[in-house]
Amino acid sequence: MSLRPLIASRRVILCVGCGGVGKTTTAAAIGLAAAAQGKRTLCLTVDPARRLAESLGLSEMKHEMQAVDSERFREAGVDVTGSLTVMMLDTKGTFDELVARYASPETRERILRNTLYRYISTSLAGTAEYMAMEKLYALRTDPRWDLIVIDTPPTTNALDFLDAPERMIEALDSPVFRWLVSAFEPSGKLSVNLLARGAAAALRGMGRLTGTGFLEALAELIVLLNDMLGGFRARANEVQKALRGPDVAYVLVTSPDPLSIREILYFAERLRELSMPRDAVIVNRMHRDPGARPSPEAVRAELAARGVKLEADGETRVLRAFEDEVRQRDLDRRHLGALEALEVGEQRPLRVSVPALIGDVHDLRALAKVSAALAPL
Ligand SMILES: Nc1ncnc2c1ncn2[C@@H]1O[C@H](COP(=O)(O)OP(=O)(O)O)[C@@H](O)[C@H]1O
Numbered sequence: 470m471s472l473r474p475l476i477a478s479r480r481v482i483l484c485v486g487c488g489g490v491g492k493t494t495t496a497a498a499i500g501l502a503a504a505a506q507g508k509r510t511l512c513l514t515v516d517p518a519r520r521l522a523e524s525l526g527l528s529e530m531k532h533e534m535q536a537v538d539s540e541r542f543r544e545a546g547v548d549v550t551g552s553l554t555v556m557m558l559d560t561k562g563t564f565d566e567l568v569a570r571y572a573s574p575e576t577r578e579r580i581l582r583n584t585l586y587r588y589i590s591t592s593l594a595g596t597a598e599y600m601a602m603e604k605l606y607a608l609r610t611d612p613r614w615d616l617i618v619i620d621t622p623p624t625t626n627a628l629d630f631l632d633a634p635e636r637m638i639e640a641l642d643s644p645v646f647r648w649l650v651s652a653f654e655p656s657g658k659l660s661v662n663l664l665a666r667g668a669a670a671a672l673r674g675m676g677r678l679t680g681t682g683f684l685e686a687l688a689e690l691i692v693l694l695n696d697m698l699g700g701f702r703a704r705a706n707e708v709q710k711a712l713r714g715p716d717v718a719y720v721l722v723t724s725p726d727p728l729s730i731r732e733i734l735y736f737a738e739r740l741r742e743l744s745m746p747r748d749a750v751i752v753n754r755m756h757r758d759p760g761a762r763p764s765p766e767a768v769r770a771e772l773a774a775r776g777v778k779l780e781a782d783g784e785t786r787v788l789r790a791f792e793d794e795v796r797q798r799d800l801d802r803r804h805l806g807a808l809e810a811l812e813v814g815e816q817r818p819l820r821v822s823v824p825a826l827i828g829d830v831h832d833l834r835a836l837a838k839v840s841a842a843l844a845p846l
Pocket residue numbers: 487488489490491492493494495517518623753754823824825826827828829830831839
């Protein structure tokens with residue numbers, strides 16, 4: 470199977486899965502496949518490995534957009550008629566843009582200077598997820614791109630980003646938040662009344678924030694944020710709606726490892742509950758089918774042809790390695806049986822496998838191999 474139909478028909482492809490399975494690599498490879506299909510593609514990564522940047526001819530991934538030089542594609546023998554631009558998600562920068570959009574100029578400066586804001590915009594759980602979706606929302610209708618491929622943050626819980634807009638809205642609408650606002654507001658700015666003190670104590674649990682100035686910073690931030698709440702909430706609603714749009718494809722990335730498969734199944738179930746589609750499952754790093762078992766003579770001849778000298782039991786060891794490969798492949802197949810649970814009913818996700826390459830994905834040729842496995846003609 471191939472991701473080609475998704476690449477051809479959608480505007481956004483969201484790669485989801487737990488950390489370490491190759492999510493960032495596959496997002497970049499989908500981007501490359503799309504560029505090869507003639508799309509002007511933007512790939513938004515979250516935690517790119519340095520080697521991925523290098524393989525694209527970039528010294529590093531930046532928060533700014535960087536177009537991959539078409540000369541690189543030519544060198545690697547990849548025929549690209551579109552273009553590939555990459556960019557790394559900037560959680561704080563995205564949050565700052567939101568503040569700039571919804572707060573009045575005076576309020577904006579005070580929010581950006583607030584010490585607690587700095588914490589919330591970088592480290593508070595859920596912020597990275599929300600900002601990834603926010604960025605996606607902002608770029609989705611940008612006419613410069615035909616397709617946006619997005620890698621999601623490597624959270625312990627692969628579902629966090631899906632709920633992020635909802636949770637943002639819930640938090641803003643929650644009685645606790647309302648209570649905090651009313652607790653701080655009457656006192657004007659920095660004088661903190663008793664009720665607010667209680668509230669602040671309750672809030673301390675959200676981070677290791679202690680010391681003097683905490684209450685003042687909190688009081689100020691809550692009053693300031695309240696000022697931009699209306700716009701913010703409407704925006705979160707829009708983002709939430711956009712995530713359900715027909716132009717968004719959900720691609721689940723897993724390895725053949727049973728734990729990662731279990732996570733993907735759980736994730737797929739959550740998507741179903743949220744009436745969101747499961748468009749494709751990518752199984753990355755599959756053990757290859759080693760083919761027919763060679764005879765000891767064939768092994769000997771092959772080794773001799775390559776100039777490899779082995780000890781006396783060399784052939785036996787090579788054959789043992791071969792059998793290990795067969796076992797690994799059989800194990801992969803057995804583990805993947807669990808994915809069949811997704812392949813019932815009307816809307817069946819595409820299933821695409823990517824072989825484990827020797828070494829990691831360290832150059833454009835290797836990335837092109839992943840890309841070719843994902844979107845064969
Ligand atoms: N099919 C593959 N074959 C070999 N190495 C791979 C493959 N897919 C990913 N890798 C390597 O695995 C490592 C983790 O991949 P990455 O995409 O950063 O994972 P994630 O984003 O899920 O944490 C990287 O070093 C990458 O080059």
